[in-house]
Structures are given as C-alpha cells and as structure tokens.
Amino acid sequence: MSKTPTISFIGAGNMASAIIGGMLEHGYEADNIWVSAPDDGHLQSVRKQFGVSVTTDNRHCAQQADMVILAVKPQVMADVCRDIAPMVQNTRPLMVSIAAGLTAETLDEWLGGGLPVARVMPNTPSLVGKGAAGLYANDQVSDEQKTMVQSVFDSIGTAVWVEEENLLHGVTALSGCGPAYFFLILEALEDAAKNAGMADDTARTLAIQTMAGAAEMAARSEHDPAQLKQNVMSPGGVTERAIHAFEDGGLRDLIQKAYSTAFKRSEEMAEQLAGKQ
C-alpha cells in the first residue's frame, strides 16, 4: 500500500489512547485516524486531545479504514463484530484485535468469515514509544498487511511475530500485563522509602530512575540479569541482605504463580468467549 493507511479504532479507552498517542508522537498523521466509542462526551475529549476524527457509529468508523483496530473489552467484542460485519465484509480491511484471549478464528466467525484477521497483544508504554507487542496473523492476511500492522507497532516500541497463536497467552502474561507488575513494584518501593522518612517526590524520582536505569542497562549489557544483579551485591554488604530477604520470602515463586495465573486466565477467556452466542 503506497498511501498512508487509514486506521480506525473501535474503542477509545486506555489501550487505544496509548497506541494513538504513540503513533502521533512518532509522526503518524491524525488525519488518517478514526475513533469510535458509545459516549460522545468522551469522544470529544479524544478529538481535542489527539485531533483525530471521531464518531459514535462503529460502522461509519470501520468504513473509512484500511486497518480496523478492535480495542474494546473482550466481553463486548462479539456484539461489536457482529454489528460491523456487513460493512467489513464489503470493504475487507485488515481486522486487528488487541483483546486478550479471543482467537482469530472466533473473531473471524463473528465478523462473518473469510477476513484477514491479525491479533496484537500490546501494552500501555506504547504511549511513550516503549511498547512491547506480540503479533499473530491468520492465513488471509497478506504480506503487505503484515508489514502495515508491524510498522504501526514498531513505530511505538518493539513488535515481535509469534508463529503459533497459542503463544500469545504467554505474551499477554509477560508484556501485556507486565507494566502493572512493575508499577506495583514501584509503589511498594516508594512506600518502603517513605516509611523510612524519605520525602514523597524524592522517593518517586529515585524509584523511577532506578527502574528505568536498570532496564536500560539490562537492554544494553552483554551480561544476563543474574550477573548484573551479582555486580550490585557486594559480599557482606547491603544489597546482599535485601536480595536474601526477597529470596527467603519466596519472590520467585510468587512471580511464577502470578505469571501462571495470568496465562491461565487468558486461556480461560479464550474458551469462555468462543462459546458466547
């Protein structure tokens, strides 16, 4: 596709806003973006914030698109898809779902069948160009359409194709949910520092910079995280005590448990929603 593709978002919530904000920040033209959602008041604030075109009519939104990004909650996806199915069966845009769990087969069935359907599991740091997304496409998606969806998610972070759709459960439990895990750790670290008497803004600044610095270092280093951790743990020093406290408290098991629970929930949602009539 030589012209800039028109991209329509159905749903204007946290994740759609993060993707749109990231795309605009990275040079995508607001003129080529449409957004629909039920609440006109909310849409008008989206229009003001981003300068995109808005409508409360999902069909009208989908009609404009080379690529439709379905950004509603999984539980309302069936109704949304069935409503726009007659329209997209005519225009045949690339349909992209960012919903957790829902399979391409289920989505395609709700959309009337035979459409190019891709799935993306993005995350909210897309807003600041630091997203991490897993991508999957069904066999109706052309190479040109794969390039189109990849270029959108590459522009707002890192996008990685998975060979098998089932692998998206693991992507969801890692990078889809992951920002929340790190925000929890930030909250807890800030609280610990404040409990010991540190000023609120100092605790926040130091905690955020430490997390960002550790991530940047892990990304650039030739060493693995275990070695980088060891490099901070002076024998008989301070960090060693804290790391032992984490290990003794079962932090690794807890992380494994949280990850597995998220993974299972993603599988469970796929099964439950596939049965939705």
Ligand SMILES: NC(=O)C1=CN([C@@H]2O[C@H](COP(=O)(O)OP(=O)(O)OC[C@H]3O[C@@H](n4cnc5c(N)ncnc54)[C@H](OP(=O)(O)O)[C@@H]3O)[C@@H](O)[C@H]2O)C=CC1
């Ligand atoms: N949040 C995250 O970090 C991530 C979310 N996802 C996936 O993204 C999807 C959206 O999640 P999120 O953005 O957090 O959810 P939000 O609740 O923030 O946004 C959902 C949006 O859908 C709109 N909506 C509801 N019903 C309809 C309808 N019938 N037609 C059109 N729009 C409708 C809502 O409108 P209104 O505001 O007017 O109610 C809202 O704008 C989910 O499927 C989730 O699995 C994937 C990865 C990460």
Ligand SMILES: O=C(O)[C@@H]1CCC=N1
């Ligand atoms: O919690 C959720 O269901 C969505 C999917 C990944 C992140 N948020």
